[in-house]
Amino acid sequence: xxxxxxxxxxxxxxxxxxxxxxxxxxxxxxxxxxxxxxxxxxxxxxxxxxxxxxxxxxxxxxxxxxxxxxxxxxxxxxxxxxxxxxxxxxxxxxxxxxxxxxxxxxxxxxxxxxxxxxxxxxxxxxxxxxxxxxxxxxxxxxxxxxxxxxxxxxxxxxxxxxxxxxxxxxxxxxxxxxxxxxxxxxxxxxxxxxxxxxxxxxxxxxxxxxxxxxxxxxxxxxxxxxxxxxxxxxxxxxxxxxxxxxxxxxxxxxxxxxxxxxxxxxxxxxxxxxxxxxxxxxxxxxxxxxxxxxxxxxxxxxxxxxxxxxxxxxxxxxxxxxxxxxxxxxxxxxxxxxxxxxxxxxxxxxxxxxxxxxxxxxxxxxxxxxxxxxxxxxxxxxx
Numbered sequence: 001x002x003x004x005x006x007x008x009x010x011x012x013x014x015x016x017x018x019x020x021x022x023x024x025x026x027x028x029x030x031x032x033x034x035x036x037x038x039x040x041x042x043x044x045x046x047x048x049x050x051x052x053x054x055x056x057x058x059x060x061x062x063x064x065x066x067x068x069x070x071x072x073x074x075x076x077x078x079x080x081x082x083x084x085x086x087x088x089x090x091x092x093x094x095x096x097x098x099x100x101x102x103x104x105x106x107x108x109x110x111x112x113x114x115x116x117x118x119x120x121x122x123x124x125x126x127x128x129x130x131x132x133x134x135x136x137x138x139x140x141x142x143x144x145x146x147x148x149x150x151x152x153x154x155x156x157x158x159x160x161x162x163x164x165x166x167x168x169x170x171x172x173x174x175x176x177x178x179x180x181x182x183x184x185x186x187x188x189x190x191x192x193x194x195x196x197x198x199x200x201x202x203x204x205x206x207x208x209x210x211x212x213x214x215x216x217x218x219x220x221x222x223x224x225x226x227x228x229x230x231x232x233x234x235x236x237x238x239x240x241x242x243x244x245x246x247x248x249x250x251x252x253x254x255x256x257x258x259x260x261x262x263x264x265x266x267x268x269x270x271x272x273x274x275x276x277x278x279x280x281x282x283x284x285x286x287x288x289x290x291x292x293x294x295x296x297x298x299x300x301x302x303x304x305x306x307x308x309x310x311x312x313x314x315x316x317x318x319x320x321x322x323x324x325x326x327x328x329x330x331x332x333x334x335x336x337x338x339x340x341x342x343x344x345x346x347x348x349x350x351x352x353x354x355x356x357x358x359x360x361x362x363x364x365x366x367x368x369x370x371x372x373x374x375x376x377x378x379x380x381x382x383x
Contacts, residue, residue: 021041025041028041056288059121060089060289061089063081063089063092063144063293064081067092074096074097075097077094078093078159079094080092080159089146090146092145093143095140095142098301099140099141100163100164102130103138106132107132107133107266109131109172110131110173110174111137111174111277113276114148115127117285118286119287119288121289123146124144124148125142125143126142126144126145126153126156129271131266139300141159141163141164142296143155144292149181153181157185157186157189160189168191168192170192171264173196173264174190175265176198177271178255194262195255196256196265197251197255199219201270202218202248202251202256203215206248210244212240214241217233219269221248222256224259230257281296284296309327312327314326315359322336322337323359325360337357337361337364337366351372353371353372
């Protein structure tokens with residue numbers, strides 16, 4: 001009976017803390033039609049609790065060899081793995097060398113965020129992301145910790161300082177919800193960066209605190225590009241809800257508005273984008289830590305590879321005006337600069353250089369603007 005109860009309760013212990021012996025007794029009675037004692041139910045719960053703890057520890061311990069192999073394959077990466085005196089997992093940090101280099105080619109705007117594992121293994125994922133030239137989120141560094149607290153934020157930012165000197169400069173902006181643990185860590189370890197508020201979190205706090213819908217006005221104030229427009233919008237907010245306006249004024253305006261920010265935010269106001277850290281790690285949050293990190297590394301590297309292939313092309317010059325532009329997927333286009341044509345048909349249809357034509361034009365050491373139809377010129381619009 002004991003072994004039966006252990007097997008029977010195994011699927012039920014995903015949340016051991018919420019599973020009571022009385023719950024086990026009731027489930028056995030309703031599903032099997034049998035009676036069991038309180039002590040037997042308690043023992044089966046304890047056995048599964050111990051089994052789950054061992055599985056969790058085993059999963060975390062498997063991370064160390066994985067990180068060691070990644071470091072061998074990617075020298076100059078910054079990797080950290082820590083356990084306590086009893087060899088129990090505490091935290092791990094991962095920033096591969098290609099990710100470090102990628103940060104150098106992104107806008108100097110970074111977002112800090114966390115998300116909690118949705119598997120029975122618990123844990124918290126910390127993440128740093130950058131914004132590329134197209135405004136898309138680029139994952140740069142990750143950590144997995146047993147809990148989210150001030151100490152782990154301090155440790156995470158210290159590793160970021162080591163891995164990414166570019167993040168601690170007089171041009172950098174870091175966007176987060178600016179909770180105390182994050183703020184203290186950024187101030188201590190990344191003091192040269194400007195720490196900005198995520199406007200989405202400010203809007204959420206205002207809506208919750210004052211039970212009002214001022215989201216449109218808050219975003220308009222944040223997006224205003226000059227102080228006069230910002231002040232006018234704040235007056236509008238005051239007329240609608242003076243307490244909410246006073247709450248916003250208590251937040252240093254430089255941290256959440258474009259017009260008052262001392263550095264360029266490139267229009268970015270939030271860490272909670274459509275490609276946010278939480279949504280980007282959706283599948284990884286559902287599995288055990290070792291598998292999550294394996295999937296994560298594969299996912300980031302695939303993203304980088306696809307982006308590289310998307311913009312990679314080789315240009316071959318046939319004669320003075322004819323070029324063949326070949327991409328990595330073996331597609332190729334023929335561009336004739338004298339005839340202003342491309343085999344993709346866009347160049348001649350829109351009288352505006354397509355991507356293939358631009359590649360050929362640059363190969364010829366000319367300027368794409370020379371091949372733009374006159375109707376696109378400002379002089380044509382003025383006349």
